[in-house]
Amino acid sequence: MFRFHAFSTSSLHGFCPRSARTGRWGRNALWFTCLLTISFLITGCEGIQSALNPAGRDAALIAQLYWWMVGGAVIIWLIVVGLAVYALQINATEHDYNVTRFWVIGGGAVAPTIILTVLLVYGLSMMPTLLEPAPEGSQTITVIGKQWWWKVRYHLPEGQAVELANEIRLPVDEPVQFYLESADVIHSFWIPSLGGKVDMLPGRQTRLTLHPQRTGIYRGVCAEYCGGSHAKMSFEVVVMERDAFDTWLEQQQAPAKSASNELAERGESVFLAHGCGACHTIRGTKANGKIAPDLTHYGSRLRLAASALPQTRDALKEWIAHPKQTKPGVHMPSFALLSEDDLTALAAYLEGLQ
Amino acid sequence: MKQRLITLGVFLAVVGLGGILVVVLGLAPVQASSGHWPITKWFLEFSMSRSIATYSTGIKVPELDRPELVLKGAGHYETGCSPCHGSPTLRHPRVAANMLPQPPYLPEEVHHWDPAELFLITKHGIMLAGMPAFPSLKRDDEVWALVAFLQEYQEMEKEDYQKLVFGNTWNASQEGDALQEKLSDGTPLVVIQACIRCHGLQGEGRGQGAFPKLAGQNAEYLSRSLEAYINGDRHSGIMEPIAARLDVATIKMISDYYAGLELHTEESNDKQKALLESIERGKVIATEGLPNEEIPSCADCHGPGEVDISPKYPRLAGQYREYLVLQLELFHDRNRGGAEAAELMHEVADQLTESHREDVAAYYASLKRDDEGASSSGE
Numbered sequence: 254m255f256r257f258h259a260f261s262t263s264s265l266h267g268f269c270p271r272s273a274r275t276g277r278w279g280r281n282a283l284w285f286t287c288l289l290t291i292s293f294l295i296t297g298c299e300g301i302q303s304a305l306n307p308a309g310r311d312a313a314l315i316a317q318l319y320w321w322m323v324g325g326a327v328i329i330w331l332i333v334v335g336l337a338v339y340a341l342q343i344n345a346t347e348h349d350y351n352v353t354r355f356w357v358i359g360g361g362a363v364a365p366t367i368i369l370t371v372l373l374v375y376g377l378s379m380m381p382t383l384l385e386p387a388p389e390g391s392q393t394i395t396v397i398g399k400q401w402w403w404k405v406r407y408h409l410p411e412g413q414a415v416e417l418a419n420e421i422r423l424p425v426d427e428p429v430q431f432y433l434e435s436a437d438v439i440h441s442f443w444i445p446s447l448g449g450k451v452d453m454l455p456g457r458q459t460r461l462t463l464h465p466q467r468t469g470i471y472r473g474v475c476a477e478y479c480g481g482s483h484a485k486m487s488f489e490v491v492v493m494e495r496d497a498f499d500t501w502l503e504q505q506q507a508p509a510k511s512a513s514n515e516l517a518e519r520g521e522s523v524f525l526a527h528g529c530g531a532c533h534t535i536r537g538t539k540a541n542g543k544i545a546p547d548l549t550h551y552g553s554r555l556r557l558a559a560s561a562l563p564q565t566r567d568a569l570k571e572w573i574a575h576p577k578q579t580k581p582g583v584h585m586p587s588f589a590l591l592s593e594d595d596l597t598a599l600a601a602y603l604e605g606l607q
Numbered sequence: 608m609k610q611r612l613i614t615l616g617v618f619l620a621v622v623g624l625g626g627i628l629v630v631v632l633g634l635a636p637v638q639a640s641s642g643h644w645p646i647t648k649w650f651l652e653f654s655m656s657r658s659i660a661t662y663s664t665g666i667k668v669p670e671l672d673r674p675e676l677v678l679k680g681a682g683h684y685e686t687g688c689s690p691c692h693g694s695p696t697l698r699h700p701r702v703a704a705n706m707l708p709q710p711p712y713l714p715e716e717v718h719h720w721d722p723a724e725l726f727l728i729t730k731h732g733i734m735l736a737g738m739p740a741f742p743s744l745k746r747d748d749e750v751w752a753l754v755a756f757l758q759e760y761q762e763m764e765k766e767d768y769q770k771l772v773f774g775n776t777w778n779a780s781q782e783g784d785a786l787q788e789k790l791s792d793g794t795p796l797v798v799i800q801a802c803i804r805c806h807g808l809q810g811e812g813r814g815q816g817a818f819p820k821l822a823g824q825n826a827e828y829l830s831r832s833l834e835a836y837i838n839g840d841r842h843s844g845i846m847e848p849i850a851a852r853l854d855v856a857t858i859k860m861i862s863d864y865y866a867g868l869e870l871h872t873e874e875s876n877d878k879q880k881a882l883l884e885s886i887e888r889g890k891v892i893a894t895e896g897l898p899n900e901e902i903p904s905c906a907d908c909h910g911p912g913e914v915d916i917s918p919k920y921p922r923l924a925g926q927y928r929e930y931l932v933l934q935l936e937l938f939h940d941r942n943r944g945g946a947e948a949a950e951l952m953h954e955v956a957d958q959l960t961e962s963h964r965e966d967v968a969a970y971y972a973s974l975k976r977d978d979e980g981a982s983s984s985g986e
Contacts, residue, residue: 522915525907525914525915526914526915526916526917527908527917527920528903528907528908528916528917528920528951529907530907530914531896531903531904531905531906531907531908532903539912539913539914540907542896542898542903542904542907543896543898544896544898544901544902544903584901584954585954586950586951586953586954587950587951588951589947589950590919590946590947590948590950590951
């Protein structure tokens with residue numbers, strides 16, 4: 254993530270021309286400020302959601318294109334500014350007609366055409382690689398965008414599928430095929446650390462292939478404005494070693510474990526008695542709703558409410574009792590009618606669904 | 608010219624000051640007993656009828672020739688209107704008789720107004736005339752029920768009125784009738800006084816879906832609903848004034864009483880046959896939901912099923928179809944309100960279309976209370 258506050262404090266001083274003319278101390282201060290600004294910017298590029306710190310083949314290609322563009326843009330900028338400064342210095346005498354024409358046509362039409370053509374060819378040449386479907390036998394995942402969460406369906410080798418929500422785990426160094434759909438409005442699926450973004454369109458299926466290359470936890474986001482809580486529609490992406498991934502996927506296929514203690518047992522009956530199962534599924538119980546996120550292994554997820562909240566008991570209780578405070582307009586109704594004890598029991602039960 | 612203007616100005620100032628003086632000295636009479644001068648009376652009545660004619664323009668009148676509307680309207684008329692306007696059983700209410708203006712005896716007056724005007728008067732009241740606005744401004748359906756009743760009211764005999772308002776409790780004084788039995792079998796007095804006239808002797812409603820069945824309903828749902836009427840969280844011009852008179856202990860007594868009654872449901876077979884397809888569609892919605900249309904199942908909160916459901920949610924099996932349709936419409940338009948659990952219904956009601964509402968209501972109306980426990984009702 255870029256930290257814009259870094260610009261606001263140091264960079265203004267850094268580009269102030271007066272400070273460059275105030276002798277040695279001034280020059281040192283300028284360099285110091287520049288270094289500070291650059292270091293702020295570079296640290297800002299790290300983190301779980303940065304397209305400039307790629308952890309996958311596709312993101313790396315896109316980052317490469319980006320750096321070529323930035324490099325080219327800096328050179329062009331220096332030439333243009335250099336020419337402008339030069340133009341201020343020269344004497345305003347009559348110009349040679351041919352020289353003038355050379356600069357206007359060459360600099361204004363020919364050069365941009367050549368540069369942009371090169372850039373376009375270079376950019377387009379990446380498309381076949383980026384769009385290439387994953388080979389047969391790769392892990393296939395369907396992701397369906399809904400206001401404001403993600404329905405995730407892992408396709409298994411035997412033609413079956415297991416339905417999860419709001420978290421995606423991937424094996425490292427293997428291509429993964431995504432099929433993207435939308436249940437309501439246009440969303441866009443983007444894991445900046447792993448690759449480019451692809452729109453999710455109602456009534457259509459789009460494709461995306463990703464090649465994660467580094468294990469770790471990353472964040473995916475919705476990159477197309479999709480309603481009031483668009484900004485609260487994210488998901489965690491965990492890239493794991495193949496063995497760990499297999500173990501995880503097997504565990505996700507299993508039905509929910511039954512409640513392990515008295516509190517969780519009470520939580521389970523609170524869940525069923527208050528009709529949570531009308532919208533949510535917990536495989537292995539009577540809860541079989543198809544409208545809201547599957548909660549069978551809710552406790553194994555890293556974050557809550559499509560990554561809008563941390564995975565803590567207090568956050569979960571707050572979410573159940575007042576979901577619209579976190580996500581305005583969310584379809585989950587408020588369960589403020591539950592007593593404090595019922596809420597605690599319910600949260601304990603859900604946490605236990607590992 | 609200038610001289611004339613000055614004279615006029617002085618004259619107006621004297622008149623204005625004189626008027627203020629009359630008010631400040633308290634010379635203007637506000638006693639109801641003093642009556643109006645004929646010209647004042649004419650002027651006030653003329654203003655009123657002009658205002659009502661103007662403001663009632665554009666009000667769309669629904670179908671009023673429906674027995675359940677008349678029945679519901681009659682129930683509220685007895686509670687809310689007859690203390691001032693009288694009724695065939697109370698021709699001359701004495702307290703209201705000396706109001707100014709005197710509330711008219713409606714069978715003789717109602718023909719002056721068309722239904723839209725009656726709606727306006729009933730819903731919004733009449734300023735300075737002692738006619739209050741309807742207790743809940745969210746329940747136009749209840750106001751229309753009163754208007755529907757008033758359409759029939761003109762030619763109503765005393766006996767018909769009593770039958771309409773009191774149902775099978777109307778001949779209370781006769782020996783050996785059902786009410787006498789109720790009085791001796793331990794039924795709380797408040798239930799006899801406040802509830803049974805509309806909700807039936809056995810909490811079975813009054814037919815036609817005008818008033819909900821209460822027998823066998825969850826006690827917690829009933830008491831929370833009554834509290835919601837008192838707090839203004841559930842909207843009803845009919846129930847709010849009745850609930851307002853109840854205290855916590857009485858609410859508990861009433862709720863426990865109705866929860867303890869058994870609901871005997873028999874919907875006529877003819878009616879069920881006509882609705883068979885609707886009931887089947889409703890069963891799918893109620894038990895499985897329509898996930899593609901974002902409609903959750905009803906059964907997870909209202910049964911049937913094997914799970915013990917929260918007593919804060921109402922039981923619906925055997926409830927009147929008309930009543931259920933109305934509640935879903937009210938939820939959809941945010942006009943019902945309710946206790947805390949009502950919030951849950953808003954998300955659902957937003958997804959239901961008119962035909963969905965009718966289908967699920969037909970399904971629940973067709974269920975027997977005994978079906979509730981079984982996950983697959985024996986159909």
